Amino acid sequence: MRSCRCAKNRWLTRGMSDGLARFNRDDSGAILLLGLAGILILMMLGWVLYDTGQVSRDKMDVQTAADTAAYSQAAVRARAMNNLAYANIAKRSVVGIHAQYYSLWKGYEKWYTDTCPPDPEDEAAVTLCEENEKIYEAEKDGDYKIFKDKNTKEYYLQDLIAIDNYQRYTHAFTPWWGWAEAVHRAARNGATMASSFPYPASQGPPGRYPLVNAIGDRVLNEVGWSPLVRHTNLVDTLPVMLASHDINYDDGYHFMLENGMGPEHSFYKDERNFNNDAHKAASEGMAGSQDVLDHAFQFFPGIIRTESKDAFGKHGEPWTLFNPAEPARWSLLTSNLVFTYRHEKELFGDMRNKYGYMKKDYSLEDEEKYRSSGYWGMARAEMSFQGGFRTPDLWHPRWTARMRPVALPGEMQKVGVEMSSVYHDMLPFLAFSGILITGSSSIINESFDDLVFMERATRALGHSTVEGITK
Incomplete structure (x- = not known):
């Protein structure tokens, strides 16, 4: 009886060893593990690309x-x-x-x-x-x-x-x-x-x-x-500002007929230089000042400008640019x-x-x-x-x-x-x-x-x- 049991145990041990050896040599299904790893990597990459795209679009x-x-x-x-x-x-x-x-x-x-x-x-x-x-x-x-x-x-x-x-x-x-x-x-x-x-x-x-x-x-x-x-x-x-607020224009040289009309009909293309030159020539009595004033006020003499100022006051002032230095x-x-x-x-x-x-x-x-x-x-x-x-x-x-x-x-x-x-x-x-x-x-x-x-x-x-x- 004892020898039978020993023989049976040896047979079972040898069978298990053979089975484990065959299982160890069997490589079928190994690609599935690689596939699962690859899918996981692709999923992570897809999530990253999707989130990156979303962030980029939002930005x-x-x-x-x-x-x-x-x-x-x-x-x-x-x-x-x-x-x-x-x-x-x-x-x-x-x-x-x-x-x-x-x-x-x-x-x-x-x-x-x-x-x-x-x-x-x-x-x-x-x-x-x-x-x-x-x-x-x-x-x-x-x-x-x-x-x-x-x-x-x-x-x-x-x-x-x-x-x-x-x-x-x-x-x-x-x-x-x-x-x-x-x-x-x-x-x-x-x-x-x-x-x-x-x-x-x-x-x-x-x-x-x-x-x-x-x-x-x-x-x-x-x-x-x-x-x-x-x-x-x-x-x-x-x-912008009202012309009368421009420190580059002295009092009296800010009304529409003076810095609103003159430059459009004179040889000056720069409004500020025109008014500065005209006023300087008029106030200092410079030689040639009459030429400047003729260009400035060839359409409206002083009595007309005074009349318009008296009639319209501040409402006749144009707006001009504020030009900082x-x-x-x-x-x-x-x-x-x-x-x-x-x-x-x-x-x-x-x-x-x-x-x-x-x-x-x-x-x-x-x-x-x-x-x-x-x-x-x-x-x-x-x-x-x-x-x-x-x-x-x-x-x-x-x-x-x-x-x-x-x-x-x-x-x-x-x-x-x-x-x-x-x-x-x-x-x-x-x-x-x-x-x-x-x-x-x-x-x-x-x-x-x-x-x-x-x-x-x-x-x-x-x-x-x-x-x-x-x-």
């Missing part, structure tokens, strides 16, 4: 939002400049028609008073004066009196008041018009927040949103205050820098955790504040005067918009503006735009970490590092 959308917002705002500003130019021309037409009538009357009056009464022995002159005496008296008491007492006040002056009010309204309203257009365009292209620099009003966004007014201090408290924390205190405005200041006044932001809370949340199979080898407190969980875009556009050989002015409606680099070498340094200061100015308006776009003030708290992130980023953009940024 391009935000940049497109910045580009369209900046260009649209510049286009609004250029349109406003053209409207001011058209209104200047309309003013000039009204004043010119009024002055022409008055000039014709004064010319006729001067001829009549200089000619009549004539030499009694000159029968032809006596007859002519007798005929014109009735005409002169009838015109003086009739048509000229209506022109002087009624038409000037009820028609010419009222037209000028309406045009002048339109220009003042355009000047005051355009900053908010441009800002609203930028925010609207950014929102239509997927941005959650958007704003521009300079900001449109000194009083800031509406005060009924406490989170908006407090966002600047909240962000700075989170990052920490430093001597770098500054504000530009610049307010968006068109680079520093080109970088002019660039700042004629351009707008736009920031756009799109809130994507899963960007560094679920999307990042999807690939978090490796353990972190670092520890960072408040890590989310050092990584943007959304997308940021930046763009800048400007108004451009397409006047050919002409210097920019408000007499030719040839203003248009074009894109430009965010910062040219030395540009921001010359005007004393840093990117962090720009961001500090924009913060309340970014928050306000987020409420307008999303319809909820909760977007401010949801995006707070990203607003802090951008505060750190803009502090790193000093004068040397910001130069040459295109986007």
Whole structure:
């Protein structure tokens, strides 16, 4: 019995060994393991490509939002400049028609008073004066009196008041018009927040949103205050002003008939040089000054200009450009820098955790504040005067918009503006735009970490590092 059991055990042991040997030699199905590994790799690669494409598309959308917002705002500003130019021309037409009538009357009056009464022995002159005496008296008491007492006040002056009010309204309203257009365009292209620099009003966004007014201090408290924390205190405005406010024109040389009519009919192509030369020649009595003044006021003598000033006052003033001596200041006044932001809370949340199979080898407190969980875009556009050989002015409606680099070498340094200061100015308006776009003030708290992130980023953009940024 014992020998049978031993034989049976040896047989089972030898059978198992043979089976294991055959199983070890059998390589069928090995490709399945390689296939599973390959599928896993392809799946991971597909996920990465899909997420990368999605991130790229979202980033391009935000940049497109910045580009369209900046260009649209510049286009609004250029349109406003053209409207001011058209209104200047309309003013000039009204004043010119009024002055022409008055000039014709004064010319006729001067001829009549200089000619009549004539030499009694000159029968032809006596007859002519007798005929014109009735005409002169009838015109003086009739048509000229209506022109002087009624038409000037009820028609010419009222037209000028309406045009002048339109220009003042355009000047005051355009900053908010441009800002609203930028925010609207950014929102239509997927941005959650958007704003521009300079900001449109000194009083800031509406005060009924406490989170908006407090966002600047909240962000700075989170990052920490430093001597770098500054504000530009610049307010968006068109680079224009009433001619009487131009320090380059002395008192008396700012009315429509003087710097509105003269250059168009003289050999001067530059309005400022023309007025400066004419005034200098007139005030100093220089040799040849009469030639300058003849070119300046060949259509309307002094009595006509005085009459128009008395009749129209400030409403007869044209608007002119504000031309600073520093080109970088002019660039700042004629351009707008736009920031756009799109809130994507899963960007560094679920999307990042999807690939978090490796353990972190670092520890960072408040890590989310050092990584943007959304997308940021930046763009800048400007108004451009397409006047050919002409210097920019408000007499030719040839203003248009074009894109430009965010910062040219030395540009921001010359005007004393840093990117962090720009961001500090924009913060309340970014928050306000987020409420307008999303319809909820909760977007401010949801995006707070990203607003802090951008505060750190803009502090790193000093004068040397910001130069040459295109986007």
